[in-house]
Amino acid sequence: MLESVMSCLDVSSCLIGLFILLLAMFFRSRKPKNLPPTPGTALPFVGHLYMLEKNPRQQFKQWAEQFGSMFTLKMGPNTAVFINTLDTLKEAFIKQGDYFSDRPNNLFAVKFSQNFDKGLVLSSGSYWKSQRTTSLAILRNFGMGKNILAEKIIEEISFFTKELARKNGQPSDIRNLTNMSISNIICSIIFGKRFEFGDEKFTELVQMFNEAVKANSADLILNFVPILYYLPFDFFKGKRLLEIIGQLRQFDFEKIREIKKSYDPDNLDNYIVAYIDEMRKEASLDQKSYLDEICLARNIDNLFIAGTETTSTTIMWCLLYMLHYPEVQQRIYKEIVEQIGTERPPNITDKSNLKYLTAVIMEVQRKASIVPLGLPHLCNKDTTLAGYNIPKGTIVMPNLDAIHASKEIWGDPETFRPERFLDDKGNVMTREELMPFSIGRRKCLGESLAKMELFLFLSSLFQQFEFLPASPDKVPPLTKTWGGVAASEPFEIRCVERNK
Numbered sequence: 001m002l003e004s005v006m007s008c009l010d011v012s013s014c015l016i017g018l019f020i021l022l023l024a025m026f027f028r029s030r031k032p033k034n035l036p037p038t039p040g041t042a043l044p045f046v047g048h049l050y051m052l053e054k055n056p057r058q059q060f061k062q063w064a065e066q067f068g069s070m071f072t073l074k075m076g077p078n079t080a081v082f083i084n085t086l087d088t089l090k091e092a093f094i095k096q097g098d099y100f101s102d103r104p105n106n107l108f109a110v111k112f113s114q115n116f117d118k119g120l121v122l123s124s125g126s127y128w129k130s131q132r133t134t135s136l137a138i139l140r141n142f143g144m145g146k147n148i149l150a151e152k153i154i155e156e157i158s159f160f161t162k163e164l165a166r167k168n169g170q171p172s173d174i175r176n177l178t179n180m181s182i183s184n185i186i187c188s189i190i191f192g193k194r195f196e197f198g199d200e201k202f203t204e205l206v207q208m209f210n211e212a213v214k215a216n217s218a219d220l221i222l223n224f225v226p227i228l229y230y231l232p233f234d235f236f237k238g239k240r241l242l243e244i245i246g247q248l249r250q251f252d253f254e255k256i257r258e259i260k261k262s263y264d265p266d267n268l269d270n271y272i273v274a275y276i277d278e279m280r281k282e283a284s285l286d287q288k289s290y291l292d293e294i295c296l297a298r299n300i301d302n303l304f305i306a307g308t309e310t311t312s313t314t315i316m317w318c319l320l321y322m323l324h325y326p327e328v329q330q331r332i333y334k335e336i337v338e339q340i341g342t343e344r345p346p347n348i349t350d351k352s353n354l355k356y357l358t359a360v361i362m363e364v365q366r367k368a369s370i371v372p373l374g375l376p377h378l379c380n381k382d383t384t385l386a387g388y389n390i391p392k393g394t395i396v397m398p399n400l401d402a403i404h405a406s407k408e409i410w411g412d413p414e415t416f417r418p419e420r421f422l423d424d425k426g427n428v429m430t431r432e433e434l435m436p437f438s439i440g441r442r443k444c445l446g447e448s449l450a451k452m453e454l455f456l457f458l459s460s461l462f463q464q465f466e467f468l469p470a471s472p473d474k475v476p477p478l479t480k481t482w483g484g485v486a487a488s489e490p491f492e493i494r495c496v497e498r499n500k
């Protein structure tokens, strides 16, 4: 009996195997010619997804070394090309910017949630251009990259450092607090006010954004195999993601309604009223406008999501690196004492004098490479890149991580060495190969805000505190988690006030 079952199983396994092989051959024969190389055979339905490790970061770097400028992966039904070198990335995102500046429109959340592709981050074409130009103009008016905003950031830092001081040097995980403080900067811009750290509504909002970032990360399997959404329960977290999107949308519309009531064209002191003002101006021009309240709501989410987790994760990485390199932390403090002293908080004009700190931040951004694959772009026209064909509809991933870890570029990429960003006179050297904000038309909209936040937060933190591991003989590891934004593992830290 057992034998006959076994032989039946053998026959059926052979048939299934044969079927998969035939399908694989069929799909192979349909593969467009002269695509960048692939690391193995793509199976029907899943493509190369079966090859990916749970945290594929190392794999992506290894394939970059193996294949050079580009490699291709079939992600479910989508063809994705990964760009691994600076030259090819410049050719795509800058020289051929017309063809490589759209976003894919078949991501899970875009397909399953109405208007999800209307905001800054996921829109394409005229919609996107309009959101980007308007938002940049508003943020610049509020002083992005200028002193007015720096004052707001410095004020926020004073609340943040007071909270840190209250921990009395005891071990604590300060990730959430850091996240809330950075969120508060975005709150000041979008709503024109900050929230108290204990505010219930604010805590809930920040948690929702964090959850949305995690749930919608780059490796969300539903992006590639959306049919899995229909399985019972919520194994792939798609239902929860749509629920959060709904809650955020409700929150955004409530805020828009509330702020609209106090609209005063002579006092445009937050992003929402400034956008509404722009919307009204465009409406009066009798021409097609891409500004509307749906886009505004999406932009609010986008600015929160893109602008909070990224900056606070970078700050956390910097603190973690300092636990590993106390001599670097000491040198930063010495520079601060020499250039600013300890009596006044650092301001943005101090940046040109805190050269070593600036180099440390750059080295942390290179090593941590917190957005390892940037955001996905879409190729909107058949074209060629570095000698390969790139068909219209291909997803294009900038493998920023591979560039940041390239031996050819950095010589000793594994070593944490801030000096690589200083010349022999100690001046900061910007290097185009460092691109945590990506490049081209879709490069990070908040780059100058983020740089300002990183400098002001970190210089103030190192001026006021010494950061020590929770236990001297156990420094938390530099392990990188996988996701759209790659954080460290959670860790505790002691923030010891220097001049108590």
Ligand code: HEM
Residues within 6 Å of the ligand: 120, 121, 122, 132, 302, 303, 306, 307, 308, 310, 311, 314, 370, 371, 374, 375, 376, 398, 436, 437, 438, 439, 441, 442, 443, 444, 445, 446, 447, 449, 450
């Ligand atoms: C250290 C902090 C940050 C890092 C490392 C970072 C990195 C990035 C990267 C890699 C992209 C994708 C670019 C591309 O598609 O090629 C991006 C896009 C974006 N970032 Fe940032 N970002 C940071 C902070 C911020 C802040 C503070 C804001 C808020 C103002 C922001 C807003 C955006 C927006 C709106 C986009 C989408 C731009 C578009 O699609 O046109 N980011 N960011």
